[in-house]
Amino acid sequence: xxxxxxxxxxxxxxxxxxxxxxxxxxxxxxxxxxxxxxxxxxxxxxxxxxxxxxxxxxxxxxxxxxxxxxxxxxxxxxxxxxxxxxxxxxxxxxxxx
Numbered sequence: 001x002x003x004x005x006x007x008x009x010x011x012x013x014x015x016x017x018x019x020x021x022x023x024x025x026x027x028x029x030x031x032x033x034x035x036x037x038x039x040x041x042x043x044x045x046x047x048x049x050x051x052x053x054x055x056x057x058x059x060x061x062x063x064x065x066x067x068x069x070x071x072x073x074x075x076x077x078x079x080x081x082x083x084x085x086x087x088x089x090x091x092x093x094x095x096x097x
Contacts, residue, residue, distance in 0.1 A: 027086040031062060031071075038066035044087040049075060052093040060088070
């Protein structure tokens with residue numbers, strides 16, 4: 001189903017609905033490196049989220065932009081919600097049992 005610029009729902013056109021929108025600000029996440037203790041902001045594209053069957057197998061990871069260390073941190077429910085909502089690429093891990 002596609003909407004044309006002239007389509008209307010309840011008297012509002014698509015063009016009117018989007019008229020006030022401007023560019024979207026990219027989402028950034030604050031993070032820290034346990035190796036060098038650096039604090040920085042990362043774009044969603046710099047993070048990866050892995051969702052496993054348990055809290056031990058659910059984590060996010062990134063490469064520290066200051067020292068180059070590979071960082072892996074646990075991700076609870078709230079972190080998973082924030083990262084997925086912010087556009088972080090997600091990998092679902094499946095059990096082989």
